[in-house]
Amino acid sequence: MTWEGETRTIRYAGAGRCSVTQFRDGKKHGDSQGWHPNGQLWYRGGWRADRREGPWEYFGEQGQTLQEGRYADGYRTGLWREHYLSGALLSRGTYAAGKPTGEWIFYDPSGAIDEGLSTR
Numbered sequence: 001m002t003w004e005g006e007t008r009t010i011r012y013a014g015a016g017r018c019s020v021t022q023f024r025d026g027k028k029h030g031d032s033q034g035w036h037p038n039g040q041l042w043y044r045g046g047w048r049a050d051r052r053e054g055p056w057e058y059f060g061e062q063g064q065t066l067q068e069g070r071y072a073d074g075y076r077t078g079l080w081r082e083h084y085l086s087g088a089l090l091s092r093g094t095y096a097a098g099k100p101t102g103e104w105i106f107y108d109p110s111g112a113i114d115e116g117l118s119t120r
Contacts, residue, residue, distance in 0.1 A: 017042060036061045045071070060085055069095070084109055093119075 012019050016037035022030030028047035036042045040063045045056030051074030058067040064087045069080030075098030082090045088111055093104030106117035 019043075021047065050074075074098075091117075 009020060009022050012021070017034055019032065019034035019042075021028055021032040024030065027050040029049060031044075031046055033044045034042040036059075038061055040061055041059045043056065043058045045052055046054040052071035053073070055070050056068070057065060060066050062085075064085060065083050066085075067080065067082050069076055070078050072078075076095035077097070079092065079094050081092045084090050086109065088109055089107050091104060091106045093100055094102050104119045106114040108114050
């Protein structure tokens with residue numbers, strides 16, 4: 001099957017989850033979303049030529065945000081935040097070319113900074 005110059009939307013279901021991803025010229029390119037088995041959003045983000053690109057968000061089965069940040073050319077970049085299942089902030093820090101860099105702050109479930117894990 002050749003998709004040259006065409007944009008297609010592919011639906012995939014497996015392991016109880018499903019996703020919808022756009023393709024162009026046979027590569028992931030465009031918006032993508034996935035859902036947990038219970039119908040809650042699992043992730044949303046974008047692709048460019050088979051690499052994650054732009055803002056991405058990941059969600060838990062109850063709809064709470066678990067991770068949020070950006071990709072550039074397939075690598076995490078800039079500020080990323082991770083959350084506990086409760087929704088409270090777990091960590092925040094920056095990436096450059098997919099590697100953690102600079103200051104990273106980790107929080108305990110009550111929101112207090114965990115000095116034992118944080119880097120400054």
